[in-house]
Amino acid sequence: MGVASPAEHYTAYLGAVRTGDRRRAFQVVDTARDAGLDLASIYLGVFQPALREIGCLWQNNEITVAEEHLATAITQAAMARAYERAFTWRTDTSRTLIAACADVERHEVGLRMLCDLLDLEGWHTTYLGATVPVESLAAMVRRLRPDVVALSAALSPHLPRVRAMIAAIKEALGDTQPLIIVGGRPFLDDPSLAQRLGADVTAPNAVDAVRLLGERVSRVR
Amino acid sequence: MDPVTVEGRAAAELLARKGSIAQAATDALYTEMPELTSRYGVVGRERCLEDIRYTIDHLIPAVDLAQPSMFATYVHWLDDLLRARNVSTREVIRSLELIELKVRSELAPDEATAVAACIRAGLESLGAAKGNE
Numbered sequence: 001m002g003v004a005s006p007a008e009h010y011t012a013y014l015g016a017v018r019t020g021d022r023r024r025a026f027q028v029v030d031t032a033r034d035a036g037l038d039l040a041s042i043y044l045g046v047f048q049p050a051l052r053e054i055g056c057l058w059q060n061n062e063i064t065v066a067e068e069h070l071a072t073a074i075t076q077a078a079m080a081r082a083y084e085r086a087f088t089w090r091t092d093t094s095r096t097l098i099a100a101c102a103d104v105e106r107h108e109v110g111l112r113m114l115c116d117l118l119d120l121e122g123w124h125t126t127y128l129g130a131t132v133p134v135e136s137l138a139a140m141v142r143r144l145r146p147d148v149v150a151l152s153a154a155l156s157p158h159l160p161r162v163r164a165m166i167a168a169i170k171e172a173l174g175d176t177q178p179l180i181i182v183g184g185r186p187f188l189d190d191p192s193l194a195q196r197l198g199a200d201v202t203a204p205n206a207v208d209a210v211r212l213l214g215e216r217v218s219r220v221r
Numbered sequence: 222m223d224p225v226t227v228e229g230r231a232a233a234e235l236l237a238r239k240g241s242i243a244q245a246a247t248d249a250l251y252t253e254m255p256e257l258t259s260r261y262g263v264v265g266r267e268r269c270l271e272d273i274r275y276t277i278d279h280l281i282p283a284v285d286l287a288q289p290s291m292f293a294t295y296v297h298w299l300d301d302l303l304r305a306r307n308v309s310t311r312e313v314i315r316s317l318e319l320i321e322l323k324v325r326s327e328l329a330p331d332e333a334t335a336v337a338a339c340i341r342a343g344l345e346s347l348g349a350a351k352g353n354e
Contacts, residue, residue: 059298061305156291157278160222189294196286 006037006045013078014050017071018063025074029082039086039120040207043113047075048205051109075109083116093124095217097148098178100137101130102161107154110183113206114150121210122219134161138168146178147217150209151199153184159197166198179216181209222285231332232285235277238327243273246319253315272303273316280320284335289342296343310347317343 009032016024032042051072058068099115101108108129115125126144128137141149149169153162166180182199183206194202201216203209222236223229235242247270251257257265276299283292300313321340325333 059302059305061302155279156282156295159282160285186291190288190291193286193288 006032006041009035009037009042010046010049013046014053017050017054017074018057018067020067020070020074022074022077025078026081029078030085033082033085039082040117040210042082043079043117044205044207047079047109048113051075072106072109076112079109079112079116083119086120088120090122092122092219094219095122095148095213096124096126096144096146097150097213098126098128098137098141098144098146099150099152100128100132100165102151102153102158102165103130103155106130107152107184110154110206111150111152114183114209117206117210118213121214123213134164134168137165138172141169141178142172145173145176148179148181148213150181150183152182153186155184156186158184159186159193162199163197170198179213181213183209227331228285228287228335231328231335232281234328234332235281235284235324235336239274239277239281242320242323242327243270243277245323246273246316249319249322250312250316254312257312269316272299273320276316277320280336280339283339287335287338289339292339293342293346297346300347314344314347 009028012031013025013028016022016028028046029042032046037045054063054068054071057063058065063071097115097118099111101111111129112127115127118125126140126146128140151162151165153159162182169180170177179201180199181201181203182194182197183202183204187194187202188204191202191204194200201212203212222233224233247266250269251266257269261269276295279295280292283289283295296313296317300310303313304310317340321337324336324340327333328336
């Protein structure tokens with residue numbers, strides 16, 4: 001049996017979310033897992049390109065805002081399903097990360113993917129999602145002292161908030177700084193923005209981010 | 222936003238004046254192009270105002286970070302989006318020019334110049350796109 005390819009599952013998945021067919025979407029997930037695709041391949045080879053295509057379809061006025069929201073909601077549920085099937089209990093959760101999204105309410109999927117893939121690598125992740133007040137985030141980082149803080153921004157209007165979050169974290173933690181990684185479309189377009197905002201690193205996708213964090217943060221305590 | 226740098230000041234002023242700049246640009250656009258009223262109606266005018274506010278939301282970080290290409294990327298995306306909804310590039314171009322005009326009349330000269338650099342990049346991205354057709 002050869003290595004399973006995400007492409008056919010992507011096509012089926014895109015068809016399912018375009019029509020708002022949640023059951024069909026879940027079937028595609030199950031089929032992909034049965035075919036041997038790992039979680040990272042499903043996330044980056046099926047879900048992420050499908051959501052990008054959904055975004056393009058909305059931009060081209062081929063689907064409505066409601067249809068786009070539905071596709072995202074179905075994908076969040078499908079991610080949970082795929083994650084549950086991939087999850088195994090591990091004891092080596094020595095590395096920790098807190099993740100927050102700079103948006104008010106949406107665009108959380110990429111960050112959720114990062115946390116899920118890190119969980120499978122044995123990280124202990126705290127996913128805060130969107131709409132986290134800056135001070136509240138800084139207080140939590142000070143209390144939990146994670147190895148890494150991951151911040152995401154989908155659009156450039158979110159960037160000032162990312163910068164404020166980073167500044168608040170640095171002020172709260174003084175000498176023992178976490179590694180700060182940022183991600184999202186603006187950083188994909190211009191990776192040099194990461195350090196300009198005070199972050200340490202950025203990565204173009206969740207898989208590269210997991211690899212980078214694995215290299216930068218030692219497992220040994 | 223850094224209150225010391227001209228970019229920081231300009232971005233802060235844009236944020237503070239977003240409402241008045243957006244309203245002025247919308248009103249000026251509809252005055253210049255009365256056919257927009259018959260084509261889009263009251264609802265269309267409201268949507269135009271929202272769109273211009275959204276555009277200023279994207280202008281602010283580009284100005285703050287002195288990254289005109291960031292705004293150009295947004296403008297290109299916006300133009301595609303609006304053309305798919307039967308709003309012409311000419312209207313997008315004119316609304317950007319009207320934003321710049323209002324900015325020049327409200328902000329200090331050095332701040333307005335910082336903003337204009339980003340708006341220029343946005344306009345160029347549309348000009349470049351048109352050149353490819």
